[in-house]
Amino acid sequence: MPIDVLIVGQGLAGSLLAWELMRRHVRVIVIDSGGINASQVAAGLINPVTGQRLVKTAELERLLPAAMACYQQLAEVFKQSFFIPMPMLRILKTERERQVARQRLGRDEYRGFLKDCPSPPSGIIGSFGMLQQQQTGYLKTRSLLQCLQNYLLASGGYRQVSLDYREIVLRPHLQWRDIQPRHIVFCEGYQASANPWFGGLPFQPAKGEILDCGTASECPAWILNFGYWMIPTDGHHFRLGATFDPVNLDTRPSEPARNQLLQALDRVSPGLRPISVLEHQAGIRPATVDKQPFIGAHSVHRNLHIFNGFGAKGSLAIPWYARQFAASLDQAELVPATSHVKRYYDSHFPVRNSA
Ligand SMILES: Cc1cc2nc3c(=O)[nH]c(=O)nc-3n(C[C@H](O)[C@H](O)[C@H](O)COP(=O)(O)OP(=O)(O)OC[C@H]3O[C@@H](n4cnc5c(N)ncnc54)[C@H](O)[C@@H]3O)c2cc1C
16 A cells, blocks of 8 residues: 555654644554553643753744644644643742842743742742743643544554564565555654664653642642642642653652652642542653754665654644654755754764664
8 A cells, every 4th residue: 555654653743743744635654552652641741941940942932833833723623622721830949040030030032931920829838939931831642642543543544553673675665564655754752762773863761750649629720840840630630740760761650759759749839738649650751862853864764764852842842843844755854953863874874774
């Protein structure tokens, strides 16, 4: 069966790329092994200004409008909201953070993203003050992925199967089982390390754990950011996350991570006690050493591509990159050099078994 693009992986990267391609009338089939992936575990937080130094995300002026437009369009098509806008209260943890916050508040480019918070809400403890963060919210990744999977299934564009790379025939034309795609795009998240063509790229995966919790108290109407974050999902439920562990790369939830998250929340919002943990999940973020995604064609096999490496910012970044990637597939290259895999052509390509 001839098609245009075979996508490997139905996480947020593969799903949103498939959506973008289908909008352009490209014939797509997505395959996925069907387990729980990082995208389903993720909180889907979109936060334009992050880290202890309160830095505005690079390319934000492109990424944020593209993400909002994409999730709005999906909401219209599937008749449900996937992105939930919600302001964020940022609790400053040190004197240094307070100074940085003051500097940022005085800068024009942070206007619209950060606001002073002179009278902190009661019940929240923050000895170094607080900030209001704007244009924040979270993506309901699980429902989005389910809707897109159903959509793909309805058009015969989804198969649940674990790809054995040895089944891919490169010459005289690309072939996988009964499918002859013009291109294959690998969106395997952290499992890309097993990929014979792209597995040598400098990924830096990091495990994250997240809790779904209930409380008898009323949850606040904003996201709480205190190094970790708490996202209220309704009046008495919230998600609490996420740990960051680049060493233990398994997907098993752990007792120390659970305690770490609960204790950190208790220090800033003791009023939520007692908290019941309803679900505890772990996943692996497909982060990269230079913090930029890996996008583009293989140096030797030009019809094999990667669309991966979105780290902890998939919800914000994937829609814009999907748009650029889709537009570049047959035309001029529109992916910025900083995120294109060609930045590694000299050092990491051709990678294992690339001939
Ligand atoms: C605890 C946690 C919290 C997070 N919080 C946020 C957040 O708040 N905001 C945010 O933007 N991001 C967050 N992230 C990061 C986010 O999950 C990623 O940026 C994004 O989901 C990555 O999507 P992906 O499609 O690249 O990978 P994945 O979601 O991992 O999807 C990869 C898919 O490829 C499939 N696959 C792999 N190999 C094969 C194969 N050989 N055959 C078939 N299928 C295969 C897998 O089954 C999987 O479904 C978080 C991550 C974690 C773990």
